[in-house]
Amino acid sequence: MLTRVVSLTFGGGSAIMAALQREMVERRQWLTHEQFGVCYGVSRITPGTNIFAFCTGAGWIFGTWRGALLALLAASIPCTGLMMLALVSYQAASGNAWLTAALRGAMAAAIGVILASIWAVLRPYLDGVHRHRNALLFVASGVMMIGLGLSPIPILVMAATIGFLLPGRRPA
Numbered sequence: 001m002l003t004r005v006v007s008l009t010f011g012g013g014s015a016i017m018a019a020l021q022r023e024m025v026e027r028r029q030w031l032t033h034e035q036f037g038v039c040y041g042v043s044r045i046t047p048g049t050n051i052f053a054f055c056t057g058a059g060w061i062f063g064t065w066r067g068a069l070l071a072l073l074a075a076s077i078p079c080t081g082l083m084m085l086a087l088v089s090y091q092a093a094s095g096n097a098w099l100t101a102a103l104r105g106a107m108a109a110a111i112g113v114i115l116a117s118i119w120a121v122l123r124p125y126l127d128g129v130h131r132h133r134n135a136l137l138f139v140a141s142g143v144m145m146i147g148l149g150l151s152p153i154p155i156l157v158m159a160a161t162i163g164f165l166l167p168g169r170r171p172a
Helices: 002-008 013-027 033-045 050-093 097-126 131-147 152-165
Strands: none
Touching (some): 013 033, 013 050, 033 050, 033 097, 097 131, 131 152
C-alpha cells in the first residue's frame, strides 16, 4: 500500500500526505489521527524529503527499526525508478510543444491538488476543543511564511511552543 501511494500519487508531497491520511487513518485505520499528526509534524521539521521522513516515522510505529527501514525502502526505491524513467523520457521529448503545453496544464492542476490536500490534512485539526487555536496557527503561519518570508523552521518552533504552552489536553 505504501509503495502504491507514494509512487503513484501525483501532485507532490501535499497530495501524497492527503492520500496517506485517507489510506492509513480513514480507510484502513492503521494510525489514529494523533499518530498521523505526530508523524506528519516530525516529518516537517526534519531535513530532507518529508515524505520519506513520514514513511519512516509511520514504519517505526508499526515495527520500530525494522518497520522504519522497510517503509523507507518501500517509499523510495519504486518512485526513484519512475522518476529516472520520467526524466529520460522528458529529455528525449523536451522540445515538443504538446509536451510543454501538457506540463503547464499539469502545473496548474497541481496547485488545485495541493490546496485540496492541505484541506484533507488540516480538517481533523479544525474539529474539537482546539479548532480556533489551530485555525489561527494555520493562518498565522501562512502570513509569516508568505507575507514575512520567514523560513519554516522558526514558524514550526513557534507553533510547537504555543501548542505546548497553551492549556489543553496533555499527553499521559
